[in-house]
Amino acid sequence: MSAQPRHVHPTAPLAPRALLTGDPGRALALAQLLTSEPKMFNHNRGLWGYTGVAEDGELLTIMSHGIGGPSAAIVLEELCDLGLQRAIRLGSCGALSDSLELGQLICVDAIVGADGTSKALVGEAPIVPDRQMKSLLADLADHSGLVVSADLFY
Template sequence: MSTTPQPHTQLTTAIQTDRAIIVGDPARVDRAAPLLTNAQRVADNREYRSVIGEYRGQRVLVMSTGIGAPSAGIGVEELKNVGIKKIIRVGSAGAMQAGIGLGQLIIAEGVVRDDGLTKQYVPAMYPAVPSFELMALAHKYAPQAEYGIVRSHDGFYMDNNAETEAYWSSYGIIGADMESGALLTIGRLRGLATLSILNNVVLYEGDLAAGVNRLVDGEALMAKGEEDSLRLALAILSDESLRA
């Protein structure tokens, strides 16, 4: 563990907690802060903005990682270096099945590692799976969420996106994002407990740009889904069973 600032996140062991929430958008850190007691800004460097505070008496860090697996992977590695042992991603996703509504929570039971970064760590056959303990708590607090396999990928604008999404949808994949695979894979390799909670912002076969724009604009369903996902992550990380 490091008492000197990490090169990208600028965090040190002075955070004095072993649990964190990671989000993509730095603005989401600002929206998470009011949910915490005594929230204080810790660092703000590149895409990595962080605040720390308390929730139900438990000290929790919230940090952004920007877009994609590489920056998320750096964030996970540096969190581990400063003593973090439990990480929950709170992010956004596009639905890969009909019937998953806007703002619905999607929780990854496993991830298809369709990114480039994690294959630099381990072969593609290595599974990306969450912590059983954190997953059990997700079921406790959010039994109504959509649970299943998510696909993590590296981009939005490839010419064959529609065909690729139809292919994975046919195998029962329920959602797509860009960071969950990195979190679950690197977390497992580094001995961390991890979980990914995603807020659906695009209906299956819906307009990606319109969905993302609605999230930025704070449309009611997506805004509620974002708050629900943050509150769920905080409830899990502050559960009494994790305090032993």
């Protein structure tokens, strides 16, 4: 990738850690909830990004990436080129289990990549989260388990 990102045009520094979400409105709400004095650093292409100081006193970036794997992959790659080191994706998902309720948090054990982006990036290899990050998040979640990434939303 080129040194100059094409979709993310930051007007201020980013944090080395970020929360990612598809919806720009959700990015704004999270920035207002989780950081003090969040500053918008990107609004190019409707990809709203904010950096502020989190409760632990460290900078936190919150960024929207639009809908779907291709858009998320573009934004994540560009953020990594800008210095991002850790990211957690927050957002919507469907479920095949009646035991899940709206608003519950799921900590992902592994992902079945049934979409084009996952297959292009990792082939048929298993997609698993960072073990240390997963162990830190597991106690916060209502459920954990296997998820599927697919091209179709409905």
